Amino acid sequence: MSDKNKKSKGQVVNRADLANINGVSLPTIDDWVRRGCPVMQRGARGRAWQFNTAEVRNWRDDDIRAQAVEAGPATKDELILRKLRAETEQAELDLSKARNELVPVEQFDRAMTKAFGEVRAGFRNVLPSRAARRLIGESDETKMKEVLIDEVDQILLVLSDSDLIHETDLEVEDDEEDDDEGANSE
Structure with missing residues (x-):
């Protein structure tokens, strides 16, 4: 069974909540939608955008994999930079946790x-x-x-x-x- 056939409940959230959950800006969410992010309901006057977090997560995983394939094989320097970025992000996350700035x-x-x-x-x-x-x-x-x-x-x-x-x-x-x-x- 492929990942796309797996059903996960997820939560129905609006555009702002989706941005907060993913730690991105609203323009990034707009970009995702333009690139094919699944939308349960498009926003309009008096009607909020609705996204299913599980569907978006699955789409993001596929999108990230697709972008990695398009990028081609990485050089040693690129891999070192990616590792340093990941370590920096992890250190920032750990610091935020230590400062009690994050909650589950x-x-x-x-x-x-x-x-x-x-x-x-x-x-x-x-x-x-x-x-x-x-x-x-x-x-x-x-x-x-x-x-x-x-x-x-x-x-x-x-x-x-x-x-x-x-x-x-x-x-x-x-x-x-x-x-x-x-x-x-x-």
Whole structure:
């Protein structure tokens, strides 16, 4: 069975999340799309881009292999430079980990799920009751829109002033730390 026939769930993410997950810029994502990166849904007015992370990862693996083949055999100097680049990147990654600037994707995902749950709850629990009181008897569409925009802005203001993600949401669990240490010592 070829790699392309393997099915992996992955996660559905937007353009910005895909860029963050891969540590690249938005223009890089645009370049990937132009070069054939799989897209679940193209963005348009009011519609976000959607990508499946597993499909993108598989495409990137194939793309990287294709670029390596196109490059042809490397010279000794090129291989030395590639090795130095890889060692530098690894040292920078290790430094970022030591400074606690990185968290595992699973924990970030869990924290973001919690944060978006808070946003959803704010809109579902607060917006209908507050807006309904202000809109009783209102028939002017412009006034209705102003009230709804004001209520949305109020909810977003409250949410921006609160900590949707706490440090504990990003902490590595002891079991995961032990696993990482065991893997590093081998």
